[in-house]
Amino acid sequence: MQPVSETLLSVFDRIYVINLAHRDDRRREMNEQLNRIGLSLNHPAVTLFPASFPPDEGDFPTRGARGCFESQLGVHRAILADGVKRALMLEDDADFIPDFAAALTAIRDDLTRSDWDLFYSVAPLEAQPGDQPLGPHLLRLSPDHTFPLAHFVGFSARFSELAVPYLEAIHARPPGDPAGGPMHVDGAYCWIRAAYPDLTVLGSRAPLAVQRSSRSDIAELRFWDRLPGLRQLSATARRSPATIRLLKRLRGRPVD
Structure with missing residues (x-):
C-alpha cells in the first residue's frame, strides 16, 4: 500500500502551511499533524509560509479577516512564482481527520484524473441543486454552492492566476463597493467562483481536515x-x- 505522504503528493505538487512567525505553538502542532502522515515542515515539498500580521483591520471587517486575506493572497503569489501546478494550502490550525489515509486514498484517483481548479475539504457536504457527483466521495460544486472555512483547500495554477488580480482588486476597493470590497477570504473565493462559473470546483463529502481549537493572535x-x-x-x-x-x-x- 502506498504511504499516505506519497498519495498526498501525487495529488498536490506542494503544500503551503500558513503560520504567524511568533506562533511556535501552532507551528509545533502543525508539524505533529504532518508527522502523522509521514511529512514534516522540513520536507522539500512543504513550504512554511509567513502569515500576515496586520497592525489593524484597515477596511476589512476585522483584523483577523485582513490577516487571513493577505496571507492567502500571498500564497497564490507564491504558487505562481514557484511554478506549482497544484497546491494544497493549510492553515496552521488544521487537524487531519483520524482516518485521513483511507479517506484520501478513496478520492485520489478522481482528483488526479479530474482537471479541477479548486478543491474544498473543510466541512461535511450534501449535494445541492446544480452539484454533480464525481464518484461516491466527491461533488463537483455549482457556483451557487457556497460555505465558509478555508483551512484545507487545493488550488490549481489557473485558479491562482485568476485569484491574484481579483483579490488585489478587492483589497484596494473601499468597503461596500458593489464590485466587491474588503471581505473574508472565503467569501472572496465565492465571488471569484461566481465571476468565473466555468471553474471546476470539487468538494469532498466528508472533510479531510477540521479546525483545531486554538488561541487567536489577530482576533479580539x-x-x-x-x-x-x-x-x-x-x-x-x-x-x-x-x-x-x-x-x-x-x-x-x-x-x-
Whole structure:
C-alpha cells in the first residue's frame, strides 16, 4: 500500500502551511499533524509560509479577516512564482481527520484524473441543486454552492492566476463597493467562483481536515487568553477530550 505522504503528493505538487512567525505553538502542532502522515515542515515539498500580521483591520471587517486575506493572497503569489501546478494550502490550525489515509486514498484517483481548479475539504457536504457527483466521495460544486472555512483547500495554477488580480482588486476597493470590497477570504473565493462559473470546483463529502481549537493572535482575545497564567490552562482545555468531543458534535462528526 502506498504511504499516505506519497498519495498526498501525487495529488498536490506542494503544500503551503500558513503560520504567524511568533506562533511556535501552532507551528509545533502543525508539524505533529504532518508527522502523522509521514511529512514534516522540513520536507522539500512543504513550504512554511509567513502569515500576515496586520497592525489593524484597515477596511476589512476585522483584523483577523485582513490577516487571513493577505496571507492567502500571498500564497497564490507564491504558487505562481514557484511554478506549482497544484497546491494544497493549510492553515496552521488544521487537524487531519483520524482516518485521513483511507479517506484520501478513496478520492485520489478522481482528483488526479479530474482537471479541477479548486478543491474544498473543510466541512461535511450534501449535494445541492446544480452539484454533480464525481464518484461516491466527491461533488463537483455549482457556483451557487457556497460555505465558509478555508483551512484545507487545493488550488490549481489557473485558479491562482485568476485569484491574484481579483483579490488585489478587492483589497484596494473601499468597503461596500458593489464590485466587491474588503471581505473574508472565503467569501472572496465565492465571488471569484461566481465571476468565473466555468471553474471546476470539487468538494469532498466528508472533510479531510477540521479546525483545531486554538488561541487567536489577530482576533479580539478573551481575558483568559490575555493573562499568561490562564493562557496555558486555556490551551490545555482546548485539547481536552471533552472539548474535542464537543467540537466533533458541532462539526457533525461521530463522537468516540
